[in-house]
Amino acid sequence: MRKLGKEGGxxxxxxxxxxxxxxxxxxxxxxxxxxxxxxxLMRRDVGRVSSSQLGSALDLTAAQIRSDLSYFGSFGxxxxxxxVEELLQHISHILGLDANYTMVLIGAGNLGRAIASYGxxxxxxxxxxxxxxxxxxLEGNFLADCIIQPISKLEEFLEVNPTDIAILTTPRAASxxxxxxxxxxxxxxxxxxxxxxxxxxxxxxxxxxxxxxxLLKLSFKLQEQSQQKADSEK
Amino acid sequence: MRKLGKEGGxxxxxxxxxxxxxxxxxxxxxxxxxxxxxxxLMRRDVGRVSSSQLGSALDLTAAQIRSDLSYFGSFGxxxxxxxVEELLQHISHILGLDANYTMVLIGAGNLGRAIASYGxxxxxxxxxxxxxxxxxxLEGNFLADCIIQPISKLEEFLEVNPTDIAILTTPRAASxxxxxxxxxxxxxxxxxxxxxxxxxxxxxxxxxxxxxxxLLKLSFKLQEQSQQKADSEK
Numbered sequence: 001m002r003k004l005g006k007e008g009g010x011x012x013x014x015x016x017x018x019x020x021x022x023x024x025x026x027x028x029x030x031x032x033x034x035x036x037x038x039x040x041l042m043r044r045d046v047g048r049v050s051s052s053q054l055g056s057a058l059d060l061t062a063a064q065i066r067s068d069l070s071y072f073g074s075f076g077x078x079x080x081x082x083x084v085e086e087l088l089q090h091i092s093h094i095l096g097l098d099a100n101y102t103m104v105l106i107g108a109g110n111l112g113r114a115i116a117s118y119g120x121x122x123x124x125x126x127x128x129x130x131x132x133x134x135x136x137x138l139e140g141n142f143l144a145d146c147i148i149q150p151i152s153k154l155e156e157f158l159e160v161n162p163t164d165i166a167i168l169t170t171p172r173a174a175s176x177x178x179x180x181x182x183x184x185x186x187x188x189x190x191x192x193x194x195x196x197x198x199x200x201x202x203x204x205x206x207x208x209x210x211x212x213x214x215l216l217k218l219s220f221k222l223q224e225q226s227q228q229k230a231d232s233e234k
Numbered sequence: 235m236r237k238l239g240k241e242g243g244x245x246x247x248x249x250x251x252x253x254x255x256x257x258x259x260x261x262x263x264x265x266x267x268x269x270x271x272x273x274x275l276m277r278r279d280v281g282r283v284s285s286s287q288l289g290s291a292l293d294l295t296a297a298q299i300r301s302d303l304s305y306f307g308s309f310g311x312x313x314x315x316x317x318v319e320e321l322l323q324h325i326s327h328i329l330g331l332d333a334n335y336t337m338v339l340i341g342a343g344n345l346g347r348a349i350a351s352y353g354x355x356x357x358x359x360x361x362x363x364x365x366x367x368x369x370x371x372l373e374g375n376f377l378a379d380c381i382i383q384p385i386s387k388l389e390e391f392l393e394v395n396p397t398d399i400a401i402l403t404t405p406r407a408a409s410x411x412x413x414x415x416x417x418x419x420x421x422x423x424x425x426x427x428x429x430x431x432x433x434x435x436x437x438x439x440x441x442x443x444x445x446x447x448x449l450l451k452l453s454f455k456l457q458e459q460s461q462q463k464a465d466s467e468k
Contacts, residue, residue, distance in 0.1 A: 096457030
């Protein structure tokens, strides 16, 4: 991870460090939502936003938003709300977005192709610089400006090209082995789309996207909804 | 949503109904994880599992697992752990997986194609029966055994074919309009992959997968990790 020198940023880091130990998972999960919502307000040239305005767009209460943000210092002015640009900058910094990250993608199947072509992360400092797959028919093909390389070249590539994040879209059976190889090569972050709970050492972080889990949550909510409807009709 | 008649299931529904109102979001989020982990144990022919064994595979404490499961009744026997098959059946029922769901996919781009080809949900009672896109070049093509239809046919199709879930992979600018049309046609659940917080009436449930949010969480964790490393080296 290569930090970009930013004066404002450095001051915040010191402040965050003291506060962060106790940040609940729920608050961490909401940070990207604030980031997304504030980016949208910036796009619409909104200069200020109150916690209740921000809350109503996100199905959160104003009190919850104030409480979440209080973990990271003091923002906003009573009765005047938050300056959108300033708050977005702070949240970007908290999220580590003033660093640049290099990424490799493992698995150039349907899902891998979709992620590689998904442009949304590129303008946020995440750049994909290599793609690997074990299918010899894909070798040498271009995808998202990268040549697809055989997985046997993984170690060689990572030795020469230090990489922060690996995106894993491999099938379940291959995922742990590939994960172990990535960790041996010094990868510190894994964005895991494979349906396997990966075992990694303490110094490696994993962020899972389990498509099926998400669909099961939808199923749960649908059942709750239909149950409530049935109850109210009694 | 079409319920499959199951004797065991009916009893549980009554019990769940009383308990469910107070189930924390965190518990709901962990249910699919339990489901996935127990399915894996079933595949490996494991008959019984203790809460500490289950916990260590999932980075959760035994106490947390016992506490989560206690929301849904009394399982397991002190010192003997849980019967894997029985617990999996209960969790399937809690998740609403003894129902069958029909789905339509909106957007046959890279992400839509990846989701349509993702077989993991099919054997859990979710079946895709139509795909819509506004690109005339895709019209008539086959994807995951469905013909891609023009989005102008959406209302007509949904009127004749009652559908539970719509999978939304449309671009940001189109998502709310398509969502409104789906809701007008009686769709009750939306699996949303588009980068927009959708506005829906109270009787419609939405489950978001925000790829960028997930990547931002990874970035946050990487920054935390590198901060901790820097601290420990001081």
